[in-house]
Amino acid sequence: MAVVPPEEHEGLIRVLTEAQRIGALGTQPIVDIIAHARSFADALPPTTTSCVDLGSGAGVPGLVIAIARPNIHITLVDRRSKRTDTLQRAVRSLNLENQVNVVCADIERFAQQPETKQSFDAACARGFGPPEFTLKWSARLVKAGGVIVVSEPPLGSPDRWKDIDLHSLGVSAPTRLGPVAMFHVEHL
Numbered sequence: 001m002a003v004v005p006p007e008e009h010e011g012l013i014r015v016l017t018e019a020q021r022i023g024a025l026g027t028q029p030i031v032d033i034i035a036h037a038r039s040f041a042d043a044l045p046p047t048t049t050s051c052v053d054l055g056s057g058a059g060v061p062g063l064v065i066a067i068a069r070p071n072i073h074i075t076l077v078d079r080r081s082k083r084t085d086t087l088q089r090a091v092r093s094l095n096l097e098n099q100v101n102v103v104c105a106d107i108e109r110f111a112q113q114p115e116t117k118q119s120f121d122a123a124c125a126r127g128f129g130p131p132e133f134t135l136k137w138s139a140r141l142v143k144a145g146g147v148i149v150v151s152e153p154p155l156g157s158p159d160r161w162k163d164i165d166l167h168s169l170g171v172s173a174p175t176r177l178g179p180v181a182m183f184h185v186e187h188l
Contacts, residue, residue, distance in 0.1 A: 005068065056076035107137045122147045
């Protein structure tokens with residue numbers, strides 16, 4: 001069975017268009033949203049088999065990663081039940097129930113659960129929160145040797161990582177990969 005790329009996946013386009021219509025996703029063209037989310041999928045190492053998407057909202061980048069990388073099990077986490085209810089319906093409509101798990105939880109509680117703490121190969125965050133907050137909670141969810149991929153501001157923007165003690169958070173300096181930055185998790 002051939003894998004349909006996210007940018008051509010009619011179901012994904014329909015789900016994201018609906019999310020945009022109800023105000024759960026920004027106003028950028030859907031093709032641009034998918035292209036940006038695709039950079040998360042492309043940044044994940046080939047050995048990645050599990051990924052958590054923090055603050056999933058409308059499912060970006062998580063649903064795009066699921067479509068682009070069917071070998072990765074994705075956990076979409078958002079604290080708003082209205083969003084997770086919509087995500088559950090989206091996952092069903094895309095027939096991704098065996099690959100995507102939707103969790104309604106506050107990230108601080110989710111990251112402290114024994115079954116989730118340091119259990120993922122990767123974490124992704126598109127617009128989750130302030131940089132240090134995002135890294136702190138992502139690092140608590142990712143295994144040593146895993147990666148964190150976060151959305152970056154446009155090139156030429158100030159370096160938002162320079163005043164953060166990355167070592168104390170257990171992560172490497174970032175590597176910029178187009179519109180995203182990747183950190184290696186090196187738990188202390």
